[in-house]
Amino acid sequence: MALAEIPLCVWRKCGQTFVFRGETIRYWAAGQGEPLLLIHGFPTASWDWHYLWQPLAQRYRVIACDMLGFGDSAKPVNHDYSLLEQADLQQALLAHLNVEQPVHVLAHDYGDSVAQELLARHYETRADIASCVFLNGGLFPETHRPVLMQKLLLSPLGWMIGRAFTRDALVKSFQQVFGPKTRPTESELDDFWSLVDSNRGQRIMHKLIGYIPQRRVQRERWVSAMQRGEVPLRVIDGEVDPVSGAHMVARYRQLIPDPDTVLLPEIGHYPQIEAPAQVLEHYLEFRDRLVSPPLKVACS
Template sequence: MNLADWIAGGDTVRVNGHRLFLRRDGEGVPVTLVHGFPTSSHDWAPAVPALVAAGCEVTTLDLLGFGESDKPPRHRYSIHEQADLVEAVWQHLAVGETSLVAHDYGVSVAQELLARDPRRITRAAFLNGGLYADLHRPILLQRLLHSPVGPLLARLADEKKFTAGLRSVLARPVPDELLHDMWTSMARGNGHHLAPRLLRYIDDRRVHFHRWTSALEHYEGPLLFVWGPEDPVSGAHVLDRLRRRRPDAAFTVLDGVGHYPQVEAPERTAEALAAFLTG
């Protein structure tokens, strides 16, 4: 599903003073999907049909500063606020218990939600992300955007630079149309200028390392990791620790896949998630 069709099938809701884009697809087992940086909920488009077919009611949203949601230019973005907004969306939609699936930036949002109320999360699945701050290896462009020169670099960004950076974390080719949709989603409303502010999540991870690590390692519900080991940011080196710290979890390791399992290996990722989420 292309970006335009994805947006057309969604709606907006105003929560906590911000307008957020969201979609609800299917009926059955409640599932919430949380996307990563710097893209949007559209990353999940390849997986949603399989989850719906398996009997899931899927909630997806664009976090604040991403995609079709509000992008306040001088806002101080934080993982804690993003978790507040997810909870506000749940309240708005009358979602009680739910499974939770998260990728990249979204894994930190999910860890904060687990720290707050693990009993609400019936199952948790994680795709490549910085679950351990000390193992996170941001690419050079991210490090520069997170530095004092970040605001200037963000204003000089264009689709060509964005695509080159994204391809550096992929291990498999993906269609040019998909990368264009990712850029379009990020750049809407000059969203690409927000990268230095959104990248403060790197600092959040360091500050809240023990809280979020504990939330992951002490979560008692069913747990799945769908992982691309060829990811230079959060790949095999993170997977090794996860196997040691959570040997009771289920693992789906996608050989030859990088940072975006849901777009590099959409069928296998969707199959693994559907089987896990429906028990």
């Protein structure tokens, strides 16, 4: 089953804005039903979800934003970016949309870390998470294998590397992390680059990359939250991803009780782009299992 794409030019026209701590954030919302929050990864944006957007909106109230520093949202230069603040942003967006129900979360990459923070807040009674599904991401710092560009951005020369970041550099990074048979087209690469380049995003890439050491600081709290087992979790993972592929799933199975994991053969770091129909199938199967059983009626 092929899923229809939403061209970036169309996607952008459907976006809305709200203000978070003085900065303009672009967001998208569609559909009705249980709220489903989609959280994108680094260095891209919420357009990553465009293949899944319409099928999911037929069943749920889907919500996504370009996080602060990403896509078409504000990218302030003199700002300390943090995963905790991005979780604040997701909660602010839900409040802006008057979402009061428990929220289901589908996250990828950098977004996995934001989702882990929301899950930890759930157990601290500061968020209400109904379920969480993770696509390829660094759930455990010890299994995360950053690509060369990420390592360079983390170095003392990261600010120079970021400012010199080009479409060609993005292409090289994507060639490393996509599956060999599912690499993006030139048109898709143009669109990914447009989102990175929007609002001169290269100037802050070295600041955004700070999420990698932030993950180490929060590891125990986040892993403990995943181990609680009260919120249903699933991992849907591209197996050949060198960053967070099969080796990350193996670690997940070691650490998480009753692990629910799906490995997608020959798929890399962006399963929602490389194999959206498979991701949709496995996500909907997960959600269908969460449907509450019918209430028992007492008879007299």
